[in-house]
Amino acid sequence: MLGLLSFGQELSGYDLKKWADWSLKFFYWSPSYSQIYGELKRLEKAGYALSRVELTENTRGKRVYTITDAGREAVRRWARDAPVEPPVLKHGVMLRVWLGHLLEPERLREIIIQHRDYAEKMIRLARADAEGASEIPAWAYPEMVLRWSQRYYEAERDLAQQMLADLDELAARPRPKPVPGAYTRLRE
Amino acid sequence: MLGLLSFGQELSGYDLKKWADWSLKFFYWSPSYSQIYGELKRLEKAGYALSRVELTENTRGKRVYTITDAGREAVRRWARDAPVEPPVLKHGVMLRVWLGHLLEPERLREIIIQHRDYAEKMIRLARADAEGASEIPAWAYPEMVLRWSQRYYEAERDLAQQMLADLDELAARPRPKPVPGAYTRLRE
DNA sequence: TCCAGGTATTTCGATTAGGAATATTACTAA
DNA sequence: TTAGTAATATTCCTAATCGAAATACCTGGA
Numbered sequence: 001m002l003g004l005l006s007f008g009q010e011l012s013g014y015d016l017k018k019w020a021d022w023s024l025k026f027f028y029w030s031p032s033y034s035q036i037y038g039e040l041k042r043l044e045k046a047g048y049a050l051s052r053v054e055l056t057e058n059t060r061g062k063r064v065y066t067i068t069d070a071g072r073e074a075v076r077r078w079a080r081d082a083p084v085e086p087p088v089l090k091h092g093v094m095l096r097v098w099l100g101h102l103l104e105p106e107r108l109r110e111i112i113i114q115h116r117d118y119a120e121k122m123i124r125l126a127r128a129d130a131e132g133a134s135e136i137p138a139w140a141y142p143e144m145v146l147r148w149s150q151r152y153y154e155a156e157r158d159l160a161q162q163m164l165a166d167l168d169e170l171a172a173r174p175r176p177k178p179v180p181g182a183y184t185r186l187r188e
Numbered sequence: 189m190l191g192l193l194s195f196g197q198e199l200s201g202y203d204l205k206k207w208a209d210w211s212l213k214f215f216y217w218s219p220s221y222s223q224i225y226g227e228l229k230r231l232e233k234a235g236y237a238l239s240r241v242e243l244t245e246n247t248r249g250k251r252v253y254t255i256t257d258a259g260r261e262a263v264r265r266w267a268r269d270a271p272v273e274p275p276v277l278k279h280g281v282m283l284r285v286w287l288g289h290l291l292e293p294e295r296l297r298e299i300i301i302q303h304r305d306y307a308e309k310m311i312r313l314a315r316a317d318a319e320g321a322s323e324i325p326a327w328a329y330p331e332m333v334l335r336w337s338q339r340y341y342e343a344e345r346d347l348a349q350q351m352l353a354d355l356d357e358l359a360a361r362p363r364p365k366p367v368p369g370a371y372t373r374l375r376e
Numbered sequence: 377t378c379c380a381g382g383t384a385t386t387t388c389g390a391t392t393a394g395g396a397a398t399a400t401t402a403c404t405a406a
Numbered sequence: 407t408t409a410g411t412a413a414t415a416t417t418c419c420t421a422a423t424c425g426a427a428a429t430a431c432c433t434g435g436a
Contacts, residue, residue: 003287014384027282032424037385060431062384076290084302087344088278094215094336096272099191100329102264114272141288144354148282148347155343156275159336166332202415220393225416250415 026149214337
């Protein structure tokens with residue numbers, strides 16, 4: 001949240017959510033509204049953000065937040081000093097492949113193909129976002145991440161394609177004789 | 189959890205946790221103990237799992253669970269019919285790059301290098317796990333996922349390397365003249 | 377004038393995380 | 407033989423988080 005505010009604009013909770021949805025979609029999840037509004041209050045109490053109620057003519061008021069120097073210092077400290085955590089991945093598609101023994105091979109193929117198509121969609125989205133390359137120096141980093149995202153989803157697509165090939169190879173493989181009791185000895 | 193049980197062994201909550209930690213580490217998170225023990229009770233109540241207390245000589249008892257036919261049918265249904273959700277990614281490293289304007293360029297490099305090293309470690313781990321390729325047919329799918337994981341982390345490593353190059357390119361880039369007020373017009 | 381859709385925030389229950397607490401057993405080294 | 411620590415096994419508790427719905431207002435178009 002402080003990271004989003006660190007670009008310098010005044011933002012409402014609603015803005016924060018929309019912007020997080022939009023800008024982090026390729027590499028991070030976006031917190032829920034309840035999370036955001038609660039956190040904004042805590043940030044203000046902690047002195048990391050300041051709010052005021054914006055009352056434009058014939059608009060209902062909204063509370064907008066700006067980051068304070070202390071807040072900027074706090075994100076900066078986090079970005080600089082927090083331990084580099086490994087990325088968190090929850091790959092439902094791979095979980096399904098992992099449970100391949102429960103599915104018909106054709107259904108498994110379909111699932112992987114759907115995932116490949118999803119990756120392709122993400123490539124197009126990232127490419128579209130990367131179009132409007134601006135001259136503003138602060139945007140240089142988000143743009144770098146956009147390029148990374150493009151390549152990431154290209155890799156994801158290629159990986160899915162590879163897996164389809166592996167699946168064919170598995171289907172063609174001569175079946176080894178079943179060992180008696182094999183399934184109960186799995187943990188050795 | 190049902191997926192883990194679907195391989196056929198009797199497992200305790202503790203086993204479940206350890207096995208989840210070990211077998212899903214490349215592509216999925218592992219639920220917490222509290223989650224697991226609570227869920228096991230619910231699964232039993234729902235008729236998806238059966239438990240008994242194992243009391244070997246001079247061992248303290250432990251409750252072990254097996255999957256029932258209804259349980260097997262439920263995971264199978266999930267694996268087959270549940271909508272193919274996009275993978276969830278929380279890439280803290282990219283979040284940091286995105287906030288690159290808050291860091292010294294050298295620190296950013298260090299962070300990316302650490303991430304590349306992490307990817308390399310994961311490649312080695314996946315390779316090591318893939319070594320013991322078994323003949324047991326049910327293992328074929330986990331092994332496919334292992335191969336996928338290897339390639340996934342290879343891509344992650346290459347992507348990090350690319351990003352280091354991009355970073356150099358950015359540093360070498362002639363700085364555009366700062367536009368007055370540019371930072372406050374970011375949202376247009 | 378009506379309705380859909382976007383803006384803006386709050387509320388609530390359910391889920392999940394994650395660590396501490398509690399025991400017991402197994403292994404290792406002094 | 408004993409002391410210590412690592413591993414096994416489960417429970418408990420608090421805080422974080424989700425996600426969906428509820429509320430309400432504003433705008434634009436049919």
